[in-house]
Structures are given as structure tokens and as C-alpha cells.
Amino acid sequence: MKAAVVRAHGGPEALTFDAHFPDPTPGEGDVIVAVKAASLNYHDVFTRRGMPGIKVPMPAIMGLDVAGEIAEVGPGVTGWKKGDRVLVDPINRVEGGLMGETVHGGLAELCRARAHQLVKIPEGVSFADAAALPVAYGTALRMMVTNGHVAKGEKVLILGASGGVGVCCLQLAKLAGAEVVACAGTDAKAKRLMELGADKTINYIEKDFVKEVYAMHGKPTRRGAGTDLGIDVVVNYTGGDTWVKSLRVLKVGGRLLTCGATAGFDPKEDIRFIWTFELKVLGSNGWMRSDIEKLLELVQSGKLKVLVDKTFRLEEAREALRVIEDREVFGKIVVTP
Numbered sequence: 001m002k003a004a005v006v007r008a009h010g011g012p013e014a015l016t017f018d019a020h021f022p023d024p025t026p027g028e029g030d031v032i033v034a035v036k037a038a039s040l041n042y043h044d045v046f047t048r049r050g051m052p053g054i055k056v057p058m059p060a061i062m063g064l065d066v067a068g069e070i071a072e073v074g075p076g077v078t079g080w081k082k083g084d085r086v087l088v089d090p091i092n093r094v095e096g097g098l099m100g101e102t103v104h105g106g107l108a109e110l111c112r113a114r115a116h117q118l119v120k121i122p123e124g125v126s127f128a129d130a131a132a133l134p135v136a137y138g139t140a141l142r143m144m145v146t147n148g149h150v151a152k153g154e155k156v157l158i159l160g161a162s163g164g165v166g167v168c169c170l171q172l173a174k175l176a177g178a179e180v181v182a183c184a185g186t187d188a189k190a191k192r193l194m195e196l197g198a199d200k201t202i203n204y205i206e207k208d209f210v211k212e213v214y215a216m217h218g219k220p221t222r223r224g225a226g227t228d229l230g231i232d233v234v235v236n237y238t239g240g241d242t243w244v245k246s247l248r249v250l251k252v253g254g255r256l257l258t259c260g261a262t263a264g265f266d267p268k269e270d271i272r273f274i275w276t277f278e279l280k281v282l283g284s285n286g287w288m289r290s291d292i293e294k295l296l297e298l299v300q301s302g303k304l305k306v307l308v309d310k311t312f313r314l315e316e317a318r319e320a321l322r323v324i325e326d327r328e329v330f331g332k333i334v335v336t337p
């Protein structure tokens, strides 16, 4: 089969196209999925580079989010048949493991998955939209709804709002009735965020977002408890030098939601803001199966529009990942083998 393969960790050149990678065969409880769409995430950049403490078996086929049609059903599998349209839950919740990291993922024509990881794609939901959901939209749902409880009327600041997780955080915050300030690295992305529903935007490469937020919503003070100065919720999966700045804009009792650290996981800390303003730092990791099912329903009903920015062929997988790594992405990048 054709596949995009990583044989050793490294830079962009470590992702190579292979026209003759061995086809997978199904074992007990497996299905083979003919991949119709796989979405890329920043996680794939980390996987290609190599992450401290995470062992990736080589050669690796990345791509955590896989949607397609069942091409073959392995022994012992019931309830699924050839031709069924399926989305694979990237997390193996029974034996452990993650698609595109510990086992081969979706950057290939065929992909082996455990039958218990399959989710039916409802009528009317495209393969590309389904593939865009689990990692980015699933984690955003967990962060904004399940753990973050973002509510009507709250002021929400989203850093990196143009990325896969970010656009969904914006969409979910607006669905909840919150007022959103979205941060992006270019004016062009900021414009698109306004079109997507942001109430205000900040180009945080050109301007200090702390000063901008103070100008928009006031500088939080301890006396500000019960008043409207500052921000209720900051969404920060960027880390690095944005971390302490995020603490500075939160009002008394504010929440900082995080699920990652694109720009660095061991930032400078200033815990004075956490105690003085009684802040809550809430982590989210991944999604539950029910989150994926809920998202598929939201998409099918038209309440949530999946933002697929660009679609690439398998042969273009390196370029597809470059768009993410070089911060050119707006929403999701999908590869269609």
C-alpha cells in the first residue's frame, strides 16, 4: 500500500512517501479500514520529532484521526461488515495505545484498527469532517464543556485560536453564549476568526495581549472581585512565554484551561497570581468516546460546522505537516489517501 512513513525521528525530511509499504492483515478482533480521510494535528509534529518519555515503534505511520470504510473484517469481529463507514477512536481504551503513535495511523491507504475502537459515521457526515473531530474537537469539547464549564456571558480569551483545537474552542464558546477574544499570529487569521464568530481579536505577535485585554476588559484587581474587570476563562495550550501573561489577565476566581504546550511545557511560573486571585488551572487530556459521538451528532444536525482548511493527497503529507509546523494552519488539515 501507499503510506507516509517515519523511519527515524527528525525534521520535516523524516516523513517520507513509500509506494510499497506492506499491507496490514487483520488479527483476532481487528478490522482493516480503507482510509478515506485522516486529519493531522500538532501532535504529529511532536511524534515525528520525538517526545521525551514516549517510545514510538519504527517504522511509524502517523495520523491519529482515521475515517474510512471497512475493507476487511478479522476473526471474532461481530457487528461490523465490509463497506461500513467508520471513524476510529484514536485511543485504545482496552489494551492501551494511541493510533498514529504506538500503532500505525491514518497516513496510509489501509489501516488496522481494533473493532472496539470503531464509531459509526452517521448519514450526511463526510469522511473529512469525521476525521477532523476526535483529537482536536474532542479535546476542545472536554476542555470547554466537560472540565471548563464555559457559560453564557463569560469572557473567554483563546490563545492560538486559529489552530485545530482553537477553532473548536471558539465555536463551542460561542455555542455556550460566551464573549470571545481570539488571539492569532497574523491579521489574516484574526480576520477569519472574526468571520467565525469571535467578538474581538488580538494579533499577539504584533501587540502585547495583556495590555490589549486590559484596554478591552480592564485590569483585574483584588477589589475587582464581583466586578467585571478582566477575563473569566483563558484557553492556553501554548505554554512558553504566554503562561504567566495568561495568569495576569484573569479576574478573581478565573479559570485557565490547558491541554498542551506547543511553545514549551516548562514555562516560567508566577504562583502569586494563582493565590492572590484564587485562580483555577484546569487540565484536559483527550476525550471520551461519548465526546466523539456527541460531536458527530452536532455535525449531523448542522449545529457545528467542522472547519477543514486544506486537503492534501498522501503524497503531499510532508507539506501537509509543514503547514501545521509553520503556523500557517487555520482549523484542520486533512489528508485523503
Ligand SMILES: NC(=O)c1ccc[n+]([C@@H]2O[C@H](COP(=O)([O-])OP(=O)(O)OC[C@H]3O[C@@H](n4cnc5c(N)ncnc54)[C@H](OP(=O)(O)O)[C@@H]3O)[C@@H](O)[C@H]2O)c1
Pocket: 040, 041, 042, 043, 135, 136, 139, 159, 160, 161, 162, 163, 164, 165, 166, 183, 184, 185, 186, 189, 237, 238, 259, 260, 261, 262, 263, 284, 285, 286, 287, 324, 325, 327, 329, 331
Ligand atoms: N492533551 C491532549 O489530549 C491534546 C489534544 C489535542 C491537542 N493537544 C495540544 O494542543 C496544542 C494545539 O494542538 P493543535 O493540533 O490544535 O495545533 P495547531 O492546529 O497547530 O494549532 C496551534 C496554534 O497555536 C498557535 N501557536 C502559538 N505558538 C506556537 C508555536 N510556537 N508553534 C506552533 N503554533 C503556535 C498557532 O497559531 P498562531 O500562529 O496564530 O499563534 C497555531 O495555529 C498542541 O500543543 C497539542 O499537542 C493536546
